[in-house]
Amino acid sequence: MEHTKHLWRVLFILLLVAVAVVVGRHFVIPPSFGLQGFYRYDSLAEYAAKPVMHGGSASCAACHQDIAQQREQGKHQTVSCEVCHAPLALHAKEGAKTADMPLNRSVGLCAYCHQALKARPATMPQIDLREHLTKLEVITAKDDIPEGACVTCHDVHNPAMEQESPPEGNVSDANAVPATQ
């Protein structure tokens, strides 16, 4: 048994490796890694903790009940407030107003949904804006489309018109959008 010391040497080296693995593992692998699979389980909680920006229409109705009711009765009832306005988080926090809600009265905002496009389902109410405005004699064929052209006649919260004609008098004064502040 004079050569057993070779065996001991090998065993000693193996033991060293085992210890190095156990100690190294502790520093390299983050806690919660492998609890549910080959990933860090704490990452889920980190995602869940991110801030919510959109509050939904119900959260708007808490303060702006009159406008919410208007919307509920009209054809825009399926359009969430924050689609045309901005996310709740930019306007209010825990029920208190933190900043003015930006208002977009541009033609482009309406055109997102109502510009006539071949790819849109036929059931969607859509118009060729220039044709619509010239037919109603709001503009002539040469004019540029004014920025607030749609909201001049339509109430954005309940947009259906009873009659297809522009209101009497100066159209720019007939801004139907009520102040929401």
Next chain:
Amino acid sequence: MQTQSPRPNNPSPEDARADVCRRDFVRQAAAAMSGVAIVVIMGESGAGASEEQAVGAASATRSSAYDPTKHRYIYLIDITKCIGCGACVRACEAENNVPPHYFRTWIERYMVSRTGADLTDSPNGGRDGFEPRVTGEDITKAFFVPKLCNHCSYSPCVQLCPVGASYRSPDGVILVDEKRCIGCGYCVQACPYGSRFLHPETHIASKCTLCYHRITKGLKPACVEACPVEARKFGDAEKVGDEVSELIATKAVGILKPELHTGANCYYVGLSQEVR
């Protein structure tokens, strides 16, 4: 002739001492190391137990009694309803702070002509809506296809992530561990749906999270919340009487690239064979 051996048979007292010392050293070192190993292993198992408790506490507190193993999220898109307004893309951008010109969800416009010309477009991902387009072709059908991560059951991106940063959560959401991702971009190349990108500032992989911070609180993803025509629907296959599960079970639905067997969990109503 007597030669002076460099190592005499009778070792000098110094040599003998050296031999003993080595043997003793090995013995003592082995004993010491095994002692250390036992201490470390004990410490490991002890620390492991306390970590598990900490994780359990964290998952319990992150959302009141939210258990990810009790949900399996699914998504349904109705192409026949989509008007291509881009509200979903803008909502996603606002909710998730998506950098400009990168998209976690986007809309493609397909225009199919009799000549078979490729007329598909997606200007700025549909974020700014679509303009009317004069093509000079005989368009026989046209439609919008919203796209997002399909949260595949057997997703290629998770399979090849070398560091375990991409994963599928117990509730069926493909996520990227932002602290673990090294930004190698393999997953971006692997995704057959083009749903991932490397974030231009953080340089790590970014993608749709199904608004994980919302759905764990019982809210809908921002894109579903924003859709004015209910073309996007969000459901939970584990919930009894779930509307989306019912629609998938009873209606004609399809998934994108079924030939790749990714187990996509975004279903489409009105899917046409031109959609890629």
